[in-house]
Amino acid sequence: xxxxxxxxxxxxxxxxxxxxxxxxxxxxxxxxxxxxxxxxxxxxxxxxxxxxxxxxxxxxxxxxxxxxxxxxxxxxxxxxxxxxxxxxxxxxxxxxxxxxxxxxxxxxxxxxxxxxxxxxxxxxxxxxxxxxxxxxxxxxxxxxxxxxxxxxxxxxxxxxxxxxxxxxxxxxxxxxxxxxxxxx
Numbered sequence: 001x002x003x004x005x006x007x008x009x010x011x012x013x014x015x016x017x018x019x020x021x022x023x024x025x026x027x028x029x030x031x032x033x034x035x036x037x038x039x040x041x042x043x044x045x046x047x048x049x050x051x052x053x054x055x056x057x058x059x060x061x062x063x064x065x066x067x068x069x070x071x072x073x074x075x076x077x078x079x080x081x082x083x084x085x086x087x088x089x090x091x092x093x094x095x096x097x098x099x100x101x102x103x104x105x106x107x108x109x110x111x112x113x114x115x116x117x118x119x120x121x122x123x124x125x126x127x128x129x130x131x132x133x134x135x136x137x138x139x140x141x142x143x144x145x146x147x148x149x150x151x152x153x154x155x156x157x158x159x160x161x162x163x164x165x166x167x168x169x170x171x172x173x174x175x176x177x178x179x180x181x182x183x184x
Contacts, residue, residue, distance in 0.1 A: 086153040097163035121157040
């Protein structure tokens with residue numbers, strides 16, 4: 001049986017179209033899968049505070065972002081209470097934080113502070129300074145934050161550092177978790 005040129009062209013066109021559709025499927029699958037959250041993905045993380053001495057902080061990685069977990073010393077708490085720094089948003093009304101952080105310390109307990117380590121200006125990673133009332137500093141555009149992650153008036157950053165949702169599961173263990181109203 002011999003194929004005519006028209007039937008041969010039609011058959012080759014269908015074969016190429018089949019390979020094209022199959023190739024596109026293989027290319028788009030990982031892209032589409034990244035939009036769908038994995039059900040096995042852990043949405044919480046327990047962090048122990050036992051190894052942290054007063055005044056020390058620790059960097060923790062959770063859900064693709066770094067967080068500072070800091071145990072504040074008595075001097076740091078006194079500095080926060082007596083602070084006269086000029087702040088852009090001293091009451092954190094324009095900042096991203098859970099309801100429990102609507103206080104002067106921006107935390108559940110005054111001695112423990114948890115915040116994402118990304119500057120709210122362009123997302124650079126801030127560093128802990130802990131001197132002269134300055135708690136964090138952005139190396140990119142020199143934005144300064146106080147010991148509660150509140151941005152100073154003359155900084156490039158528009159809002160305070162973001163506070164994640166967390167809770168204490170024991171005296172020295174906090175559990176980072178997604179807020180009930182947030183999307184994965």
